[in-house]
Amino acid sequence: MTALYGYIFCTIRGILRDKPGNGAQKQCQEYLKKEKQLAGSLSLVLALFALSWLPIHIINCIIYFRGKNIPVVYIHVGILLSHANSAVNPVVYAFKIEKIKTAYLELWRQYISCGEINQGSQTSQTTDNTPSSNLNSEAINK
Numbered sequence: 185m186t187a188l189y190g191y192i193f194c195t196i197r198g199i200l201r202d203k204p205g206n207g208a209q210k211q212c213q214e215y216l217k218k219e220k221q222l223a224g225s226l227s228l229v230l231a232l233f234a235l236s237w238l239p240i241h242i243i244n245c246i247i248y249f250r251g252k253n254i255p256v257v258y259i260h261v262g263i264l265l266s267h268a269n270s271a272v273n274p275v276v277y278a279f280k281i282e283k284i285k286t287a288y289l290e291l292w293r294q295y296i297s298c299g300e301i302n303q304g305s306q307t308s309q310t311t312d313n314t315p316s317s318n319l320n321s322e323a324i325n326k
Contacts, residue, residue: 189227196220225280229273236269 196216240262243254277284 186227186230189223189230192223193220193227196223222281225276228280229276232272232276233269236265236272240266 196219199216240259243259243262246252247254278288279285
């Protein structure tokens with residue numbers, strides 16, 4: 185994977201250097217720049233994946249091929265790193281890829297506005313105890 189990403193970077197860099205910037209070629213350059221940014225983001229994800237999983241694989245190889253006992257703390261740290269990789273990926277995607285960042289922000293806006301609406305309806309239920317208002321709030325909640 186590293187070799188393929190290296191090849192992609194070299195190819196895109198060569199194309200960006202060779203193309204003059206006019207009309208359709210300028211659009212092509214913008215597209216290639218976006219592709220280069222995407223390739224950079226994906227290579228960062230790949231590098232984080234390798235760094236996160238490498239310790240546990242090295243520990244497993246030492247245990248299997250050498251038959252040596254490894255302190256449990258090292259095994260737990262390796263497992264923790266491998267699991268941390270899954271937690272880090274969405275953050276990396278959110279900061280590096282603009283479309284995903286926009287989608288995350290939109291989800292948060294919907295989540296926050298929905299929370300505000302729910303809190304508003306809960307306060308109206310607790311402050312107004314007339315039978316008609318309870319009936320209306322039950323209809324809204326359903």
